Amino acid sequence: MISEEIEVVFSKEDVQQFVQILGDPNPIYQSIEGAKSSGLPTIPLPPAMPAITYKWITAPWELKPPVIHRKQECRIEQPMFIDQKYKAVVTLDRNDVRGENTFVQQSLKIFDLEGKLYFQGISHLIAGGVK
Numbered sequence: 001m002i003s004e005e006i007e008v009v010f011s012k013e014d015v016q017q018f019v020q021i022l023g024d025p026n027p028i029y030q031s032i033e034g035a036k037s038s039g040l041p042t043i044p045l046p047p048a049m050p051a052i053t054y055k056w057i058t059a060p061w062e063l064k065p066p067v068i069h070r071k072q073e074c075r076i077e078q079p080m081f082i083d084q085k086y087k088a089v090v091t092l093d094r095n096d097v098r099g100e101n102t103f104v105q106q107s108l109k110i111f112d113l114e115g116k117l118y119f120q121g122i123s124h125l126i127a128g129g130v131k
Contacts, residue, residue: 001092003059008086008110010045015082018049045080050110050119053088061092063104064129073122080118086110093122095130102127 012032019029027034028044035043051074080086087110094105108121 001059001061003057003090005087005089006053006057008053008056008088009084010049010080010082012043012082014052015043015045015049018046018052022046040079041081043082045082047076048074050074050080051108051121053108053110054090054121057088057090057108059090059092059106062131063125063127064102064131066128068126070124070126072124073120075120075122076118077120078112078116078118080110085113086118087113092130097129100128102129104130 015029019026024046028038028040029035029046030043032042035041051072089109091107091109092104093107094103096103104123104125104127106123106125108119108123109117110119111117
């Protein structure tokens with residue numbers, strides 16, 4: 001299964017809020033000048049930040065409780081930057097029922113507008129089922 005594709009743009013304020021929560025003082029996240037002084041074209045996204053895209057996507061499936069987050073993989077394929085348009089989808093990659101538990105693997109994939117993969121966030125979950 002696959003979610004509807006959405007367009008996302010991360011702003012400077014999004015990055016600053018994210019790094020403030022993490023307590024990361026790296027100047028590349030604070031200003032365009034700070035990023036450029038490190039050889040970057042503009043402010044990059046912190047490595048795990050693209051995972052916040054989940055708050056904007058509605059998956060066409062629902063995990064029945066209890067839901068246990070077993071592990072998370074974040075694969076950065078290309079650096080991501082503020083003020084660039086990306087498209088994102090969530091896929092249900094695995095849905096194995098074992099007794100009363102359902103082992104789920106779902107992936108958040110973020111692409112540029114030409115379809116080049118930039119980020120994959122792979123979640124391994126145990127749920128009471130999928131509906």
